Amino acid sequence: KKAKKGFMTPDRKKKLRLLLRKKAAEELKKEQERKAAERRRIIEERCGKAKDTDDVSEEDLKELCQEYYARVYACEGQKWDLEREVRKRDYEVQYQPNMNNRTPQHLPLEKQNPKC
Incomplete structure (x- = not known):
């Protein structure tokens, strides 16, 4: 009889790690964008819009x-x-x-x- 291979072969583990890293990177990027937008909103709320002083x-x-x-x-x-x-x-x-x-x-x- 042949030895039964496990479900998580090295190739599958590698693909799973790549998917998890990609998902984590996407989540991190979304969180950074959300924080940046929140920061811009708060600054605008507290300071107001910049006034045009050219003309x-x-x-x-x-x-x-x-x-x-x-x-x-x-x-x-x-x-x-x-x-x-x-x-x-x-x-x-x-x-x-x-x-x-x-x-x-x-x-x-x-x-x-x-x-x-």
């Missing part, structure tokens, strides 16, 4: 610069507020547990009244 009068350019300045000023204010909030929370995390977990031996003793 614009000087007065319009000044107005555009003022708009951009106001936007940057507002963003910097928000950034400062967020940084302050982070510093405040870091401080609370660092020092607050020490205050809450104090044992009675760390607390100052109350003076007892000897007359009682």
